[in-house]
Structure formats: structure tokens, C-alpha cells
Amino acid sequence: MVAGADQRWESVLDGVVVYAQGALCTRLARGVVPSDGRVRVTGLPRTVDAGSLRARVLGGSGVRVTEARIETEAEPADDGDRDALLREVERLREECAAARARRQRQLALIDEVAALRPVPPPRRRDDPPHRTTPVEAWLELAGFVDERLTGLHARLAELDLALRDLEHELSVAEDRFGRASTARPSARVATTVCAVVTLDGAPGEDGDVVELELEYGVAGAVWVPAYRLSCRRQDGDGRLVLRASVAQRTGEDWTGVRVALATADLRRRTDLPRLGSLRIGRSQPAPAPAGWREPPPGLADLFTSYDAQAGRLRRPRTAAGSAAAAGPRAVGPSPAPVPSPPLPPPSMPAPAPVPQAPGAAYGAAPEVVRGAPRGRAAAPASAPAFAPAPAPMMPAAPGMAGPPPPPPTGGSVLAGAEAARSAPAEPVSGPPRPSGDELDYTALVLCGPDEKGERRGRLFPGASSDVVAEQHWRRAETVGALPLPRHAVRPRESAGSFDHRFDAAARADIPSDGTWHTVTVGEVAVGLRTEYLTVPSVEQTVYATLVLSNTSGQALLAGPVEVTVDGEFLLTAGLPTLAPGAVRRVGLGPAEGIRVTRRTNLHESTAGLRGGTTVLDHRVHVELVNTLARPVTVEVRERVPVTSEADVRIEERADWTAPEDGAGAGAGRKDDSGRPQEPPGSPGQEGPEGAEHHAAGTRVWRVALPAGGTAVLDGGYEIRIPAGKALVDGNRRS
Incomplete structure (x- = not known):
């Protein structure tokens, strides 16, 4: 079919859904349906997945799509x-x-x-021995x-x-x-990809414009989430903006497109497995294979005259050369080639089941003229990406269609095809079953008389176009090796077993240069409050923290968050994955306006009958001073010892409390077997989702400090050690 015979429709890229690897593009085209119903939609990239093409007509017109397939063309490239x-x-x-x-x-x-x-000038004989030079x-x-x-x-x-x-x-x-875009080819003659769509039916009125939507998958696109957090210290509120770093090398620039981000795997199998049915009864004959028929009888005799003519053309030169070399000796004529008997129909291996590509479209059957197929029927891409090379076969019978193979994703198609052709075909019982490559009619090549063996006069898949497509796919997949920004995490690693999708609020431009570009997705509903935290036993410094709670219906993936406080950039931190309702703290650095001082006192004494128990009395004194112009809430954390001995007792003397998640509440407690009970949130035991994990024995003071106010906290604990448990020449005070 001549390319110029179809009506061409210009297309515009409307939307892109970027997955963890790869993207699903939506392209729109408008035009008047021709009389034959065949249109050619241009503008598709070279990295398009031929098995993922899907076409549909928008609106309520009476036109429907009956066939959709991918074709590659060559055209002059404009200077860009x-x-x-x-x-x-x-x-x-x-x-x-x-x-x-x-x-x-x-x-x-x-x-x-x-x-x-x-x-100086040369010296003469009559010159004095000493000459003077003017200064x-x-x-x-x-x-x-x-x-x-x-x-x-x-x-x-x-x-x-x-x-x-x-x-x-x-x-x-x-x-x-x-960094120039790869969407513009560097050669003067560029190969372009177009979609050939066959439409059936007539619109409501003659000459009405029909809008066509094409959906296809491409390789060479990745994304990672990023955030921007803006808050104010006085108000205690803020806003979290979800952004994304997107890199793509698909071969086409995404200009003014609707961008959506998904964490799902585009290559993951989504179809249900087909289970073979078991029937009880008489055996039924196997159905005729679709898209295959036996070679015609006498195929080997077709090249008998060609071989005889080739032998006569070679015979004079061979005889002359032999006579010149061997002298005057008669050379007998070479025997005529004996035609080989007709070959039996070959057997073909069955294709292995593979994941179905998303968005596969079904098409109509191709036309067959004099045993040669015309056109290509689009069907679900159920054939393997690297199917074994088929045995010799004839064109398909009329009315039979098969799936085209998906584009290569790695490895060498040419090497795999040559290796499969050289391997002998394993005999199988029953009728031959053609593979996906054998049913790709546009890729079949008729072998000429110069071929050897059983390939003469038979159809075999050509691998030249697959090699070119493989090169484009390999170059597109290089974006997966880009170094990630700091604190960035791959979506599949942070999403876990759930898949999420985020739609951008506005259209964006992303060139095909293989570098990271930032796209603003939208604002996420979160709860924010500022709290101050100090652990004076480790460091006498108060730190400002931002408590972030996810109040939206979607999970927040792990990624870098840029924190801006009062309009000034503060730091870039790593935000962990937050499920809906989860709470996390983000550190903002030391708070210079709040001071903390901690003093301790230890008194050792004995108690009990005959002084058999050693008492270690620890006193803790903490002072807080707020020099800010607003009231604040400070959380002071202390830690009491945890014992695993039943005879050693620890008595607390303070108004502190255990953390909210209960970590530390079970310190010193024992289970039914007498072993110390491990508090929730400890290593090896998960606490409630979204709760902060604390070490065993953690205690918390929560103090509300007014503007310019102070607070004094007194606490302590006693450690009672029996005489038999005391250490000799050891440290009994910690």
C-alpha cells in the first residue's frame, strides 16, 4: 500500500501519564473521514510500543475504529x-x-x-681602544x-x-x-512513525469533522517526587506543595500537555491467566491454526530453471579455466541439477505466554492478493518480545489475523533471530501453531532464489526494522540511570504494594533532553504544628520541629522537602512515606530563643534489714527559659533505667509520663513467663502506623511556656539493688 494514498491527519500530544518507568501518551487528531476510511495519523515518536496502540473516536458520531497499526516512514528533516x-x-x-x-x-x-x-658598529684599525657611547x-x-x-x-x-x-x-x-532535544533528528533524512487507522461508518452529515484519540506507550521516562513546605512560626500553619522531577528521552517534546504521575509499573502483566479446560467425552479434532496454511505442492520445482540457467552461465568460465590449467583435455558437461522433492509442511513452536501490553487494540483481517498479505491487523500484544524465529511458512489465509510483536526492550533482535533460525525446530504433535513474529504480516520477507536450503520462496520475519527500533529504545532507557537528586527515592520503592496516581493541576512543558525537570503537581492537604523538643541529658539545646500529619486521601511518597520558614529557605530534609493519617516530625534546627539547663544529684544509701539493699537516689532538675515573643510548647525527654532482674527495683519520683505510642510504658514489666516485656515500637516489634518510636524507658514532660516565662521541672528515680546483685569494684550508679 502506497503511503501517499492515505489521507494524513496532523496530531497534537494532549496528555501524558508518567509511570515508574515509561509513559502512556494520549494524542488527538481531527479531520474529515475519507471515502475509503483509511487515515494516517502522523507525529508519533520512534520509541512507541506498537503493541500498546489503541484508537477510539470521541463524540457520539457513527464512526468506529476497525483497525489500527504502526508504520515507519522516511521523510526529509527540516532545519530546526x-x-x-x-x-x-x-x-x-x-x-x-x-x-x-x-x-x-x-x-x-x-x-x-x-x-x-x-x-655597536664594527671596530676599525685606527679606532682608539676605548670608545664612548652617547648616553x-x-x-x-x-x-x-x-x-x-x-x-x-x-x-x-x-x-x-x-x-x-x-x-x-x-x-x-x-x-x-x-542538551538539545532528541525530538529533532540530526540527519537530513529522518524516519518517522505514524498510525494507520481504518474507520468504518459514516458521520451524521457529510463532511463532518471527526476527532480521533490515540493512546500508546513509550519508553524512556522516569519521575521522583519532591515537596516544598512553607510555614510561619507565629501562626503555626503552612502549606505543602507536591512537585515532581521528571526526565524523559522519548524522542518527542512534551509541550503544553496534561501531566499525571503514577507509581505503577507499566510493564506489569494485568491480564488474567488462561486456564485450559478439561472435558470428558470423545476427542475432537484440533482446530485449524489461524493465519497459516501449508506450502503449495511443487515449491522446490519453482527454481529449477533458475538453477539450470545459473549453471550454464558458470559452466564456460569453469571449463575454460580448467582447460587452461590442465592442458588439452576434454571436459565433460556438468550434470543438470536434480529438482528436490516437495518438502513436508514444517512444524512451528507455540508462543510462550507473556504480559499483555496496556492499551492493545483489536483490528480487522488483512487482505490477501495472490497469496501475499496486504496491510497489518492490530491485535493484543500477546506475543513475546523475543519470540523464536519461525519455520518457513506461507501467507495467512483470508480472514485470519494475529497480534504484532511489541517493540524490543533489550537484547539484540537480529542476533536472537539468527540464533533461532540456525537451531533445529523441535517436532511437536498436532498442527503447527504460528508465533507472533509469523503473524506480523508487514514484517514478513519473501526469500529469493539466492537463499539456501528451505528458505527459498518462503516468508520469514525481517529483522532490519527491529534493530533500528531497538537502538531507539536503548537510548531512551538511559534515563533510568540518571543520578537521583538528594533524598530522592524511586516511586516503586516508596509506594510499597499500593499504586497511586497524582494529576497535575496545570499543563507543563518537558523537553526530551534526558535531564531532570521540575513540575508542580498541586497542593496537598496536611496538618502542621510547630513543637519544640529537647533532650537535656544528651545536649542542652532546644530544637524546633514541625509535626506533619497527612490528612489527604493519598499517601505521600518519600522524597526531598524544601522547608521555608517565614519566607526564608531553611533546609532540605528527607520526608519518609506517609500513609493517610500518619504523623512525622521534620527538624527545623536549634531554637535560639529557648534555653534549657539540666542538673543532676546522686545520693547513695542503704536500706532494709542489716542494710542489705543499696539505694541509689537520682535527682534531676531542669530549667526552661522562653525569650520569644509568643507562647510555646516544649517537650522535654528523659530516660529512666530498664532492668531485667526481678530483684532490682526502680521507683520513679516525677510527674513525667510515657510517650503517646506507649513505648517505655512497659519498662520494667514482665510477661507471664517472667521475661521482661518489650515495649511497643522497639526493634523487632512494630508500633501503630504513623506513631513515633521511642527507646525503652523514655519519659516525657510537656510544658507550656508563656512569652518571656520560665519553668522548673524536678524529677528522679531510685534504684534498689539487693546485696547479692551488687557489683564489686564496678559502676553501680548507671
Whole structure:
């Protein structure tokens, strides 16, 4: 089918859904349906997955899609921005070379002037032994050299400055050229991909415009989440903006498209497995294989005349060469080629089940003219990406259609096909079952008489187009190796077993340059409050923290968060994955307006009958001072010892409490077996979802400090150790 016979519709990329790897693009096209119903939608990238193409007609018109397939064309490439950048780089390189040449000439001139020295005239016989030289001549020469060198060095400084500016411009131009979009080809003749769609039915009125939507998958797109948190210390509220760093090298620029971000795997199998049915009864004959028929009888006799003619053309040269080499000796004629008997129909291996590509479209059957198929039927991509090379086969019977193979995702298709062709086919029982490559009619190539063996006059899949597509896919997949930003986490690692989708609020532009670009998705509903935390037993410093609670219906994935407080950038922290309702703390740094002081006192004594129990009385004194102009809430954390001995007792003397999640509440408690009970949140035992985990024995004071106020906290605990449990010459106080 001639490419120019179909009506061409221009298409516009409307939306993109970026998955963990790869993307699903939506393209719109409008036009009037021709009489034959075949249209050619242009503008598709080279990394398109042929098995994921899906087409549908928008609106309530009576037109429907009956066939959709991918075809590759070659057309002249227009001069674009990449050519302009290349010309700019070449121009700057020439100017830099000229500037370097001028600088070298200036240096040579400076060396020449600096080498000027007075040369006395040759001495004569009648000259006195000592001649005098005028001082004025020496001074004039020195002044001339000094004045000349001053001007030359000034000119050299100007040349150095100009050369430095040109080298900077050249480096910028080379960087722009290296980051130029891959959507524009560098060759004069570029290969383009289009979708051939067959429409059936007629619209309501003659000449009505039909809107067509194409959906296809592409490789070479990744994304990681990022956040921007803005808050105010006085109000205690803020807003969390979800952003995403997107990188794509799909071969087309995403300009003004609706962007959605998903954590799902685009290559994950979504279809249900097919289970073979078991029937009790008489055996039924196997159904005829779809898209295959036996070779015609006498196929080997088709090339008998060709072989005989080739033998006559070679015989005179062979006889002459033999007579010249062996002398006057008669050379008998070569025997005529004996035709080989017809070959039995080959057996074909069955294709292995593979994941079905998303968005597969079903199409109509191809036309067969004189045993050669026309067109290509689009069907679900159920064939393997690297199916084994088929045995020789004939074109499909009319009315039979099969799935086209999906584009390659790795490995060499050509090497795999040649290796499979060289391997002998394993005999299978029953009728032959063609694979996906054998049913891809547009990729079948008729082998000519120069082929050897059983390949003559039979159809085999061609691998030239697959090799080209493989190169584009390999280049597109390089974005998966980009270094991640700091604190960034892959979506599949942070999403866990659940999949989420985030739709951007506005359209965005993402060029196909393979670098990270930031896209604003939208604002996320979260709860914020500012709290102050201190652990004076470790460090007598109060830290400001931001308590972040996820009040939205979606999970917040792990990623970097830029914290801005009162309009000033503070820091970039790593936000963990937050499920709906989960709470996490984000540190904001030391709070200079709040001071804390801690003093301890230890008193050792004995108690009990005959002083058999050692009592270690620990006293803790904590003072807090708030110099801020607003009231604050400070959480003071202490830790009491935890014992695993039944005879050693710890008695607390303070109004502190255990943390909210209960960690530390079970300190000192024992289970039914007498072993110490491990508090919730400890290593090896999960606490409630979203709760903060604390170490065993943690105690908390929560103090509300007014503006300019102070607070004093007193607490302590006693450790009672029996005499038999006391350590000799050891530290019994900790």
C-alpha cells in the first residue's frame, strides 16, 4: 500500500501519564473521514510500543475504529533548533581559533620588542681602544622599548579578555547543543512513525469533522517526587506543595500537555491467566491454526530453471579455466541439477505466554492478493518480545489475523533471530501453531532464489526494522540511570504494594533532553504544628520541629522537602512515606530563643534489714527559659533505667509520663513467663502506623511556656539493688 494514498491527519500530544518507568501518551487528531476510511495519523515518536496502540473516536458520531497499526516512514528533516545550535557552536569555535591566533601573534611581537638591544658598529684599525657611547642614545632606546611594551601588553590584556569571553560563550553553546532535544533528528533524512487507522461508518452529515484519540506507550521516562513546605512560626500553619522531577528521552517534546504521575509499573502483566479446560467425552479434532496454511505442492520445482540457467552461465568460465590449467583435455558437461522433492509442511513452536501490553487494540483481517498479505491487523500484544524465529511458512489465509510483536526492550533482535533460525525446530504433535513474529504480516520477507536450503520462496520475519527500533529504545532507557537528586527515592520503592496516581493541576512543558525537570503537581492537604523538643541529658539545646500529619486521601511518597520558614529557605530534609493519617516530625534546627539547663544529684544509701539493699537516689532538675515573643510548647525527654532482674527495683519520683505510642510504658514489666516485656515500637516489634518510636524507658514532660516565662521541672528515680546483685569494684550508679 502506497503511503501517499492515505489521507494524513496532523496530531497534537494532549496528555501524558508518567509511570515508574515509561509513559502512556494520549494524542488527538481531527479531520474529515475519507471515502475509503483509511487515515494516517502522523507525529508519533520512534520509541512507541506498537503493541500498546489503541484508537477510539470521541463524540457520539457513527464512526468506529476497525483497525489500527504502526508504520515507519522516511521523510526529509527540516532545519530546526538543533541545526541552529550546531552552526552557533561552529561559529564560536572559529572565532576562538582566530582569537588564539591573534594572541599568539601579540606574544611574538612582545618577545620581538623585548629583545631589542643596542648593537655597536664594527671596530676599525685606527679606532682608539676605548670608545664612548652617547648616553642619550641608550636612554632613547630604553624609552622606546618601554613605551612599546606598555602598549603591547595593554593590547594583550584586551585579547585575553576577549578570548576568555569567547571560550565562555563556546562552553555555553556546547552545553546547549549537548542538551538539545532528541525530538529533532540530526540527519537530513529522518524516519518517522505514524498510525494507520481504518474507520468504518459514516458521520451524521457529510463532511463532518471527526476527532480521533490515540493512546500508546513509550519508553524512556522516569519521575521522583519532591515537596516544598512553607510555614510561619507565629501562626503555626503552612502549606505543602507536591512537585515532581521528571526526565524523559522519548524522542518527542512534551509541550503544553496534561501531566499525571503514577507509581505503577507499566510493564506489569494485568491480564488474567488462561486456564485450559478439561472435558470428558470423545476427542475432537484440533482446530485449524489461524493465519497459516501449508506450502503449495511443487515449491522446490519453482527454481529449477533458475538453477539450470545459473549453471550454464558458470559452466564456460569453469571449463575454460580448467582447460587452461590442465592442458588439452576434454571436459565433460556438468550434470543438470536434480529438482528436490516437495518438502513436508514444517512444524512451528507455540508462543510462550507473556504480559499483555496496556492499551492493545483489536483490528480487522488483512487482505490477501495472490497469496501475499496486504496491510497489518492490530491485535493484543500477546506475543513475546523475543519470540523464536519461525519455520518457513506461507501467507495467512483470508480472514485470519494475529497480534504484532511489541517493540524490543533489550537484547539484540537480529542476533536472537539468527540464533533461532540456525537451531533445529523441535517436532511437536498436532498442527503447527504460528508465533507472533509469523503473524506480523508487514514484517514478513519473501526469500529469493539466492537463499539456501528451505528458505527459498518462503516468508520469514525481517529483522532490519527491529534493530533500528531497538537502538531507539536503548537510548531512551538511559534515563533510568540518571543520578537521583538528594533524598530522592524511586516511586516503586516508596509506594510499597499500593499504586497511586497524582494529576497535575496545570499543563507543563518537558523537553526530551534526558535531564531532570521540575513540575508542580498541586497542593496537598496536611496538618502542621510547630513543637519544640529537647533532650537535656544528651545536649542542652532546644530544637524546633514541625509535626506533619497527612490528612489527604493519598499517601505521600518519600522524597526531598524544601522547608521555608517565614519566607526564608531553611533546609532540605528527607520526608519518609506517609500513609493517610500518619504523623512525622521534620527538624527545623536549634531554637535560639529557648534555653534549657539540666542538673543532676546522686545520693547513695542503704536500706532494709542489716542494710542489705543499696539505694541509689537520682535527682534531676531542669530549667526552661522562653525569650520569644509568643507562647510555646516544649517537650522535654528523659530516660529512666530498664532492668531485667526481678530483684532490682526502680521507683520513679516525677510527674513525667510515657510517650503517646506507649513505648517505655512497659519498662520494667514482665510477661507471664517472667521475661521482661518489650515495649511497643522497639526493634523487632512494630508500633501503630504513623506513631513515633521511642527507646525503652523514655519519659516525657510537656510544658507550656508563656512569652518571656520560665519553668522548673524536678524529677528522679531510685534504684534498689539487693546485696547479692551488687557489683564489686564496678559502676553501680548507671
